[in-house]
Amino acid sequence: MISLEITHKRVLKIAIPIVISNATVPILGAVDTAVVGQLGEAAPIGAVGIGAIVIGALYWLFGFLRMGTTGLVAQARGANDGVETGALVMRALIVAAIAGCGLLLLQLPIFWGVFAATPASPEVEGMARSYMEIRIWSAPAAIMFYALSGWLIAHERTGAMLLLQLWMNGLNIGFDIWFVLGLGWGVEGVAIATLIAEWSGFLLALYLCRNVFKGNQWRNWARIFDRAKIRAMASVNGNIMLRSMLLQVILIGFMFVSASRGDVTLAANQILIQFVNITAYGLDGFAIAAESLIGVSMGAKSRANIRRTAMITGLWAGAGSVLMAAIFGFFGVWLIKVMATSVEVQQAAALYLPWMVVSPIIGFSSWVLDGIFIGATRSRDMRNAMFQSALVFVLAVFLLLPIMGNHGIWLAQLVSYVARTLTLMRYYPALEAAADQE
Numbered sequence: 001m002i003s004l005e006i007t008h009k010r011v012l013k014i015a016i017p018i019v020i021s022n023a024t025v026p027i028l029g030a031v032d033t034a035v036v037g038q039l040g041e042a043a044p045i046g047a048v049g050i051g052a053i054v055i056g057a058l059y060w061l062f063g064f065l066r067m068g069t070t071g072l073v074a075q076a077r078g079a080n081d082g083v084e085t086g087a088l089v090m091r092a093l094i095v096a097a098i099a100g101c102g103l104l105l106l107q108l109p110i111f112w113g114v115f116a117a118t119p120a121s122p123e124v125e126g127m128a129r130s131y132m133e134i135r136i137w138s139a140p141a142a143i144m145f146y147a148l149s150g151w152l153i154a155h156e157r158t159g160a161m162l163l164l165q166l167w168m169n170g171l172n173i174g175f176d177i178w179f180v181l182g183l184g185w186g187v188e189g190v191a192i193a194t195l196i197a198e199w200s201g202f203l204l205a206l207y208l209c210r211n212v213f214k215g216n217q218w219r220n221w222a223r224i225f226d227r228a229k230i231r232a233m234a235s236v237n238g239n240i241m242l243r244s245m246l247l248q249v250i251l252i253g254f255m256f257v258s259a260s261r262g263d264v265t266l267a268a269n270q271i272l273i274q275f276v277n278i279t280a281y282g283l284d285g286f287a288i289a290a291e292s293l294i295g296v297s298m299g300a301k302s303r304a305n306i307r308r309t310a311m312i313t314g315l316w317a318g319a320g321s322v323l324m325a326a327i328f329g330f331f332g333v334w335l336i337k338v339m340a341t342s343v344e345v346q347q348a349a350a351l352y353l354p355w356m357v358v359s360p361i362i363g364f365s366s367w368v369l370d371g372i373f374i375g376a377t378r379s380r381d382m383r384n385a386m387f388q389s390a391l392v393f394v395l396a397v398f399l400l401l402p403i404m405g406n407h408g409i410w411l412a413q414l415v416s417y418v419a420r421t422l423t424l425m426r427y428y429p430a431l432e433a434a435a436d437q438e
Helices: 008-037 042-060 064-078 082-105 107-117 122-154 158-182 186-208 227-259 263-299 303-339 343-375 379-404 406-435
Strands: none
Touching (some): 008 186, 008 263, 008 303, 042 263, 064 227, 064 263, 064 343, 082 107, 107 122, 122 158, 122 263, 158 186, 227 263, 227 406, 263 303, 263 343, 343 379, 343 406
């Protein structure tokens, strides 16, 4: 029997390793940016920014395999259904393998569509294409990694997630420096470093999840291919996938609109968005704690534990957001100079830095609410809320860009955070009520 007690200590035990490990993910992006920034030109920075966000968006379309697996496995744990936890991870791995191979087969039309839409300069587009043509070969590993990550988080094994991220990102950073600054491979060197790191991370994750494969639960084919279970999983994951696609509209839209403002503005926004990602990924540790504990609470049908989890994770995330804002407020200009040698890029990034500083304070509540709804597998509500938020973002860009220029892009981003919070809060009472009906 697993413990149903929700305490600050338990939340922090789950969250802190994820805070540390997740913070290394955008730090890697910052290192990618900083390494090519030493080349002294804006175009390579923009190319890595566009290439990484497009590949990341393609992969994260299947992020439901991490989020959905976490919520469903956590609920199975709360209901003491050990057989289903093994069946769930196998279903997720099968879907992930098919998805990864599908992206490899469809890469040419996908890339054509991406570059037909992007307003980047020819120089940036050429470098970004080279980057993406290398990175896409990690698709099977990166997407199957999501499934294994979901199983680890649902079992509150966030220490293993920390080990995985330190391994992958340490390896990636080392190869980044060697390939780009040592061997002079440029943007292609950044892509090769990430490719190696993602495949090695998947293999290590398999090893860390070896308990799944010790018994017979992972090959209980009758349970794995149970039609009712598959339909339930498909419903949850399908809505999360649509929600992720809508989120990518906001993220890619931000970069594409930035590209339309010129290479210097694109490079400046790329640097600052790395800072935002560091705060979002770091604070996501509390969202992931919510995923695991809300899922267990839903499986155990405990409305009181759901509310307590929401309050504790929200409290710690709020405190973390203030700390993150203070750090970037004090050290942001210095960090910008470390990441780019171009004076034009430094000046542009410093001009827009205040928007980045307030981002964690405005955004943390929406990030935590995402975790709460993922753990409860209320994916339909998440889909609807994100649809409304994406509409608000598009409308805000349309209205603010002509008036405020690049400042308007940043304000639209903040408005989208507020919209996500308000729309999810509207659905929260029904989430608690659902615990009594499970």
